Amino acid sequence: MTRFLAFLTSLLLIAGLATANPSQWRHEWPETNFQKTSIDNWSEIMSGGPPKDGIPAIDDPKFLRAGDKGGIAGNEPVITVEIDGQTPRAYPIRYLTWHEIVNDQIGGIPVAVTFCPLCNSGITFDRRVQGKVLSFGVSGKLRHSDMVMYDRETQSWWQQAIGEGIVGQMTGVELRQLPSWMESWDQFRARNPQGLVMAEPDFNRSYGRNPYQGYDSSARPFLYNGESPPHGIPPLERVVRVGDRAWPLTRIRNEGGVREAGVAISWEKGQASALDHGTIAKGRDVGTVRVRDRQGRDVPHDVMFAFAFHAFWPNGTWMVR
Incomplete structure (x- = not known):
């Protein structure tokens, strides 16, 4: 597995370096302002394989009571979001592995729960920016092996690990990170027996399987x-x-x-x-x-x-x- 990943990495790096130029991306991103960017070296950005939205973000997820949810092993990781005055929510990594972003609203706060498998980075952001509520998708691009998100409202690109706009109108804008953490499903439901857990999305995916074995x-x-x-x-x-x-x-x-x-x-x-x-x-x-x-x-x-x-x-x- 490790040898295969190294081989595939070398091929994709060569391909990515050969096409790391906004002129190659404009047909897919006609509304993105590539003149405004914090990126000095475009070769830092490369294709992760899937195209724009090839990894589909989840919008308006459905939830079940923790006590009613089966099919998740007790030791499986979830991202927990607990906001004062609101019922705690768990977002299983078995779903985020395949979708990477969940656009949700908890009380009056619109949130983006994100997970980049290649960096093991799980961060929750407030989606309110400059008086707008943004919704996020997966661009299919990577920078330093970390997911590049995009917002559908301005088509700007955002670095998931730092929560900052790196290409387009929102360049230099920072998302507010909210407290959240990864814990096991057992740990979440023991503390929050009446908590909410995200229901399985209506996609044909092998939820519970790790495509990045080893x-x-x-x-x-x-x-x-x-x-x-x-x-x-x-x-x-x-x-x-x-x-x-x-x-x-x-x-x-x-x-x-x-x-x-x-x-x-x-x-x-x-x-x-x-x-x-x-x-x-x-x-x-x-x-x-x-x-x-x-x-x-x-x-x-x-x-x-x-x-x-x-x-x-x-x-x-x-x-x-």
């Missing part, structure tokens, strides 16, 4: 030609990112959690990796992270691969002690 044990990321992380940290080790700081997950797990830089980061076993075994529920246990401030409030964060943190925060701080 990915998080690979030596190199898929479709990435940047530098490896410093301090000898493997590129596909998970790190907990809070702002521009990153804590290696191995350190947090070995120390039973950490308290520093104004946050408390805890770790609890019970969550399967979504990027290990071909069946998500059979993935190895990578555990669940929660990040809280001194008042015990949940803090926006991400549990991403180390190479992605280094790519998007090259001057970031590595909390390696």
Whole structure:
């Protein structure tokens, strides 16, 4: 699997470098303003394989009560969103693996729940920007192996890992990240027996299967030609990112959690990796992270691969002690 990924990566990198030019993209993106961009080197952007909307985002998802939902193994990961005054919601990674973006509304807040499998990046954003409510789709493009989203209202491109517009009218605009976290289905429903869980989308997909089998044990990321992380940290080790700081997950797990830089980061076993075994529920246990401030409030964060943190925060701080 790893050898195949390396071979496929080399082919796609060559193809991507050969066509990394807005003139090649205008027919598919006639409404995108390529004159406005924060990208200095277009070769950083390449095709991930699928075309625009080839990975279909989910709009207006349906929900079931946690106690009524079957078919999800207890250790499978979900992205949990808990907003004050609203019923907690769980978005199973078994669905996000195949759709990557869910456009939803919780109370009066329009949200985009996003997951980039190639970076293990799961982030929830407020979709309100400059007086508009944006809806997001999957562009089919990658930058540093991270999903490039687009908004349907202005056709601008957005970098998922940093929540910032990188091409088009919204270049330089930042989305507000909301507190959310990945935990196991068992952990969510034990805490929220009356919570809501996203129902299975009406698409013909192999939900529960991991199409990236063995990915998080690979030596190199898929479709990435940047530098490896410093301090000898493997590129596909998970790190907990809070702002521009990153804590290696191995350190947090070995120390039973950490308290520093104004946050408390805890770790609890019970969550399967979504990027290990071909069946998500059979993935190895990578555990669940929660990040809280001194008042015990949940803090926006991400549990991403180390190479992605280094790519998007090259001057970031590595909390390696």
